[in-house]
Every structure is written in structure tokens, then in C-alpha cells.
Amino acid sequence: xxxxxxxxxxxxxxxxxxxxxxxxxxxxxxxxxxxxxxxxxxxxxxxxxxxxxxxxxxxxxxxxxxxxxxxxxxxxxxxxxxxxxxxxxxxxxxxxxxxxxxxxxxxxxxxxx
Amino acid sequence: xxxxxxxxxxxxxxxxxxxxxxxxxxxxxxxxxxxxxxxxxxxxxxxxxxxxxxxxxxxxxxxxxxxxxxxxxxxxxxxxxxxxxxxxxxxxxxxxxxxxxxxxxxxxxxxxxxxx
Numbered sequence: 001x002x003x004x005x006x007x008x009x010x011x012x013x014x015x016x017x018x019x020x021x022x023x024x025x026x027x028x029x030x031x032x033x034x035x036x037x038x039x040x041x042x043x044x045x046x047x048x049x050x051x052x053x054x055x056x057x058x059x060x061x062x063x064x065x066x067x068x069x070x071x072x073x074x075x076x077x078x079x080x081x082x083x084x085x086x087x088x089x090x091x092x093x094x095x096x097x098x099x100x101x102x103x104x105x106x107x108x109x110x111x112x113x
Numbered sequence: 114x115x116x117x118x119x120x121x122x123x124x125x126x127x128x129x130x131x132x133x134x135x136x137x138x139x140x141x142x143x144x145x146x147x148x149x150x151x152x153x154x155x156x157x158x159x160x161x162x163x164x165x166x167x168x169x170x171x172x173x174x175x176x177x178x179x180x181x182x183x184x185x186x187x188x189x190x191x192x193x194x195x196x197x198x199x200x201x202x203x204x205x206x207x208x209x210x211x212x213x214x215x216x217x218x219x220x221x222x223x224x225x226x227x228x229x
Contacts, residue, residue, distance in 0.1 A: 030216070031216055035220075040204070040225070041222065041223070042206060042220055042221060042222035042223045043157075043206065043220040045217065045219075045220070048216060048217065088156060088157070090157075092216065099145075099162070100147040100149070100159035100162050100172075100208075100218075101147070101157075101159065101208075101218060102159065103149075103156045103157040103158070103159075104156060105155070105156045106156050
């Protein structure tokens with residue numbers, strides 16, 4: 001079942017500004033991942049953070065994870081027009097059973113040049 | 114790298130026909146593959162988990178007789194949408210996990226299905 005919630009659903013900022021997206025999930029997780037999707041295209045894996053990690057960096061990306069609040073955030077610094085896309089968080093459950101990813105609803109990010 | 118391909122990339126079919134979508138891991142073996150569906154402006158929903166050599170595990174609400182999954186080799190899983198109807202029109206995306214791997218799923222580029 002769909003469990004992830006992301007906010008904002010849409011975000012429009014000026015090029016050069018920072019963009020922050022948040023994600024919440026409901027069950028215990030092994031890890032949480034962030035993906036980018038350009039319109040009508042496949043997914044691009046951005047970053048994975050494990051349940052025992054609190055923060056992770058990759059280039060202009062910074063991800064935080066708060067397992068007590070069951071939430072994560074993705075920060076994109078110094079945004080560029082090419083960052084325009086939809087961003088999804090996806091959680092990997094630590095429970096038994098099927099282990100496909102549960103995706104959030106996504107944030108549509110628009111970077112104004 | 115870890116590349117996953119899907120074929121076809123886009124398909125248009127008439128209502129009532131069956132459509133087969135292939136998902137291939139090109140440079141690694143994948144014991145487990147996943148099939149997701151994404152409706153316009155919505156998120157991805159897991160449909161089923163496909164394990165090589167065994168029956169697929171379907172998510173609640175996904176009809177196994179309508180969405181047939183075959184994972185006959187370590188590099189290929191197929192999804193067949195049987196007796197497709199317009200409401201099956203969607204973006205179907207597969208992912209594959211390396212044999213022995215536990216975390217990362219590698220996603221294919223997706224297949225856009227339009228049922229007329």
C-alpha cells in the first residue's frame with residue numbers, strides 16, 4: 001500500500017536557490033532512497049540512506065533521516081534548471097514479506113532560470 | 114554499471130488484446146525483479162515481486178491472472194497484461210536487484226502502454 005507522503009507536492013524556486021523536500025513513511029525501514037524522474041521518463045537513483053544513518057551527502061544533495069519521526073528530507077543546494085523534475089522518496093521495509101520499494105507521492109520541482 | 118532495459122518502450126493496443134513487456138538486466142544477474150505501475154501525475158505503485166524460477170508475489174489488489182509474470186532466467190522477467198482495457202493504460206516500470214544484493218534496485222526506463 002502507498003505509505004509515503006511528501007511535501008510540498010510542488011515547488012517552484014529560482015535558479016541558484018536551495019530546494020528542500022520532505023518525506024514521511026509509516027513502517028520500520030532498512031533504508032530510504034531518493035529518486036528523480038524527468039517527465040515521462042524512468043527513475044534515476046540519487047541517494048540511499050540506511051536506517052542507522054542520520055545524514056548523507058552526495059555532491060549538491062544532502063539527505064537526512066529521522067527514524068523517530070519516520071521522516072526524511074532531501075536538500076538540493078545551488079539549484080540548476082536541469083534539476084527540474086519530480087523527486088520521490090522510496091522506503092525499503094524492514095518487515096518480512098515482499099521487499100519492493102514503497103514510494104512517496106513525489107514533489108514536482110521547477111527551477112526558474 | 115548496472116543497466117536494466119525494457120522493451121517495448123511504448124505500445125498501443127486495442128482493447129481485449131494481450132501485451133507482453135520485457136525487463137532485462139544487461140550486465141548483471143538478477144534473482145529478484147519488481148514491477149511497478151505509475152498512472153499520470155501519480156507515484157509508482159508496486160505490483161509484484163518476481164523471483165527467478167518461482168511464482169511471483171503480487172501486491173494486494175493486483176490480479177495475478179490479469180498481470181502474468183514470468184521470470185524464467187536470471188536476466189529476464191516478463192509482464193503480460195492480458196485482455197487489456199483502457200484502464201490498464203499506464204507507465205509500467207521494472208527494477209532489478211543484483212543476485213546477492215540487498216539494497217539497491219536498478220530501474221528500467223519504463224514502458225508506456227496505451228489501450229484504445
